[in-house]
Amino acid sequence: MGLRRSWLESANAPECDFPLNNLPYGVFSVGDSDLRCGVAIGDRIVDATGLEAAGLLPADPDADVLDAPYWNDFMELGREAWSRYRAALTAMLAEGADEAVQDQIVTHSVPIKDATLHMPFRVSEYTDFYAGRHHATNVGTMFRGPENALPPNWLHMPIGYNGRASSVVVSGTPVTRPHGQLKGRDDDVPHWGASARFDLELEIGAIVGQASDGPLSVQQAFDNIFGYVLLNDWSARDIQAWEYQPLGPFQAKATATTISAWIVTAEALEPFRISTPDRLEPLLPYLQEPGPMLYDIALEVGLAPTGKAETVIARTNYGEMYYSSAQQLAHHSSSGCPMRVGDLLGSGTISGPDRETRGSLLELSWGGKEPLTLDTGEGRCFLEDGDTVTLRGAAMGDGYRIGFGPCAGQVMPARP
Amino acid sequence: MGLRRSWLESANAPECDFPLNNLPYGVFSVGDSDLRCGVAIGDRIVDATGLEAAGLLPADPDADVLDAPYWNDFMELGREAWSRYRAALTAMLAEGADEAVQDQIVTHSVPIKDATLHMPFRVSEYTDFYAGRHHATNVGTMFRGPENALPPNWLHMPIGYNGRASSVVVSGTPVTRPHGQLKGRDDDVPHWGASARFDLELEIGAIVGQASDGPLSVQQAFDNIFGYVLLNDWSARDIQAWEYQPLGPFQAKATATTISAWIVTAEALEPFRISTPDRLEPLLPYLQEPGPMLYDIALEVGLAPTGKAETVIARTNYGEMYYSSAQQLAHHSSSGCPMRVGDLLGSGTISGPDRETRGSLLELSWGGKEPLTLDTGEGRCFLEDGDTVTLRGAAMGDGYRIGFGPCAGQVMPARP
The missing domain is CATH 2.30.30.230 (Fumarylacetoacetase, N-terminal domain)
Incomplete structure (x- = not known):
């Protein structure tokens, strides 16, 4: 078309x-x-x-x-x-x-x-997944070493956790650097301070448009998704590292989650459907897709220091995801969990296989060890006050594009 | 009084x-x-x-x-x-x-x-904590061994995770045994099946009665709590064991969470305020309580097989919690996470030091190894279809009691 x-x-x-x-x-x-x-x-x-x-x-x-x-x-x-x-x-x-x-x-x-x-819709509840294989491998390698990079369950289910709907804001909303408990590797006890490793995560958010009250098939889940937005899951890596065991990220992810202002409908994306990558392990039947349920959406991340030009620090594609939003929603409902209109499902960070396709600074700077150099000449491991992060995305048609509009936010200094 | x-x-x-x-x-x-x-x-x-x-x-x-x-x-x-x-x-x-x-x-x-x-209120979002020291020690011992029972962060912060508000139901609502991915210790790959280790968790839920948009002090948090309910955080232990690493429980806790039908106000509980237990590690100032913010509330768990008499399988007290709901709410807001009227904060499972004071079957049967014997003569490691679980609680005054009313639910067979 x-x-x-x-x-x-x-x-x-x-x-x-x-x-x-x-x-x-x-x-x-x-x-x-x-x-x-x-x-x-x-x-x-x-x-x-x-x-x-x-x-x-x-x-x-x-x-x-x-x-x-x-x-x-x-x-x-x-x-x-x-x-x-x-x-x-x-x-x-x-x-x-x-x-x-x-x-x-x-x-x-x-x-x-x-x-x-x-905000284009009222967020009922917000769930964030961890469904990009390159991202999970990169982060797993940094946190647990290369031999334990992918957790044993990862290839069998879309790993996810419930996030905080109240923290979801629309593009353009400033984001205040959070405080939290921080504990360096050599510290005996934690201290209270502003996050020094504040990060972005490039994601796509799927919006549930129909309520359900029992397990959904992948096809039913696909049919219940109304549309998609770009999503930046702001993450305080230092708060996360200390708090996340054993029950997962909590305050590290609760400061804000920014979404783009326009809901791009599933119907508009229909010509851009693609399959998820080949399975490394067979999936249980309840997670098998009856057809292509990912989308070919080109994505990029821009970072602009205060008053300076933006550098595009990453380019990737939604097609890198190992699990589609439909699979995620099917898994989410598998226990009988009631889903509601307005539920928002973050895809998980979208990273490709190469350095310049990584969707977070944690990965781009490899845990802060390999600073990026911006076009302005400045280095970056994590976000600095005043930095504006802008996600962009579009499905590229023949002579036209299905654009998402920007998903932008500027980092404000921590509260005094 | x-x-x-x-x-x-x-x-x-x-x-x-x-x-x-x-x-x-x-x-x-x-x-x-x-x-x-x-x-x-x-x-x-x-x-x-x-x-x-x-x-x-x-x-x-x-x-x-x-x-x-x-x-x-x-x-x-x-x-x-x-x-x-x-x-x-x-x-x-x-x-x-x-x-x-x-x-x-x-x-x-x-x-x-x-x-x-x-339902006495509309649940905005639901957060569940893990703030009972005996429970965390018991579960940690079973999951990670006695030397790693309490995670390193546990004595420094109330560990919590976001749950699923859509799954909260009022006392009396039947609860359907969930399906999910299950993987036995000796299985190579997971299979799909009905949970065989479906459990209860005895908790108290605190209801946030005032919105906030930045870090709260413990005193402010205490003042923002409107009241309390009994809460049963139904848990599929076999689903949980396979899914919970690295991002925490998800579908294991999403089937249902039952609350008692009456909100007991903080004001009614005022005469029953008690202090949290002595600290094993000093807390950071943002978590220190300016006064007693727990309550002396006697609690019990009843279990009745279909058509048979109930056995009280545990008796304990809310005073066993290591962190109060006020501390939990202060921590919850520490990253700037916006809190809203109707947010529900589960205390975490309330267990005392002795076997008969444990607030879950996982602990009472020590992971299924030491079956309970009910008064009917039947044994129980985990819940069976038809079992009705009833939580009860009351603060005991001089010649009167501040009762919560029952928090009850019957386990229905898994969907075909």
Whole structure:
């Protein structure tokens, strides 16, 4: 499939993140206005709340599900309604749409540059996985040595832990360097201090769009995923090293998790489905994929010191993941764990096999032993105050791209 | 302080869980009625939603915060409002209250035996700790040997992990035995099956009643806790053993967590405050308690096979905890993690030093090696289908008790 052309010319540029093929969902405000649901197209945001209120584009015949500062109620409608809505909106925005319809859209839209973006959905619960083999191998090697790099269970299940939904923030939100218990290798006892090894993690977040109350098959799990965002799982490595045994990361991951502002729907990504890499061990049937459920999404990490130019410190692809979000969701529900609309599943850090494809500073600087050199000439092992980290991602089509928009955050100094 | 006498005679019996000194908060329905907020007193439930609607006992002069099937909106009002409401209700229920007031209460109340109890609050997020020293030592000895029983960080911080809020259910809800990945010590690869080592954990849950957005002192944390419930953290030990390294328990703990139906307020427990045990290592200042913040609460675990009499398999006391809920909440917020109204913090399993004071079957049967004998003559290492587990707890006053009501659940067979 090629570019679907829109009468909105800005949507047809090959470098545009938001062509008609994309139509990602977000929440925006302009000035002091209420928060509204919006859809990005070209350089504009279509006011989905306004179109619904005017009766021009209802998502549900029975209720105003978009009269809310989040897309959760829309998600609850289910997969058929998601498709119907997307098809109707696509028709209104496609080249050749009635002039009257075009006028309605122009009336009910604003330039992206005039809008403030907010959390696109209410996060019910947040789970983070550890499902990239290169990342797990790298971190395992540093923490436990090369012979114990991959834990024995790793090739049999997507290892995950519950994170903290309250800490999820939208792109652009500053992130304050955390304090915590720190204990150096040669210290007898821990001390209290600001994290000196504050890190980023490049991930993709999957958003659960349908509730369930029992074990899901991988296909059911795939069908229940509404869409995806970029996700930066900020991590205090020094807090993590001291706290994480035996029950896993806790405060090291609780300061903030940043997501991009636009939900890219599973439907928009459909042409970019790819298979997970070959299995090194056979999976139990409940985790086997009936078809390709990963996506070919090019990813990069930018790091900019305060007031200076950005360096792209890593480039990789979502296709590096060993487990798809569908497999993760199937595993998550395997014990009967109820899943809810708005649950967010972090993929785990996405690293490729080579140094320049690693999705965290822990890996890029090999635990702080091999500093990166930024284009500005500065070195970096971990994040410094003022650093802005920006994740970017896009599925690359023929003459168009399905972009995610930035997932950015600046590190603020620790509290006094 | 002794018993506060009520004109409702059933509240004055020494064995009553709900004397005037208690006044725990729950949510109830009668027949097909809507869910309403209620307060237990003697053998009745005062309809707090109804009293508010009638203008007889407003919690907030500006809004009907009790016109909801949960106490979250009430909690948001804050500590002063909590106290004011409790004082007003106490006055209406105390011996000597006006006959007109007594008539109002009788009109707006129902017998407990006629009511169905529901979740008393909406769980925002659920965190489970591992803060009982006897439990951690027992489990650590079984999992890692006696020399590595307590992890090196254990005496320096309350170890915790994020659990799954969607899995929290109210007392009386059946619990289905989970499936999961299981791998015996001599197996080469895991298989899929129903958990054969399904267990209970005796805990107390603390409910966060005020939101925060940065590190809390222990005193602030104490002040933000609204109340407490009994909590059974159902655990599939065989799933846990295979999955928990390196990122902690996940599906082993996600099937269900049962809480008792009544929130016993911190204010009701005030006369029962006790100190945590002596420190084996000094704590960092951010975790030091300015005063006694544990409670003297007698606890017991009952186990009844289908259709048979119950055996009390353990008796212990909340005072065995090494860390209080206030310390746990302070630690939880230390990284800047935002805490929200309705967050639930499990204490960790409460075990005493002796076998009969252990709060899990894992400990009571020493990993399945030393079966318990029930009063019925049956043996138990772990839970069998049909078993009903009931936790009970009460702070024992002079001639009265602050009871929690039961925290019960029956184990249903695994899905086919």
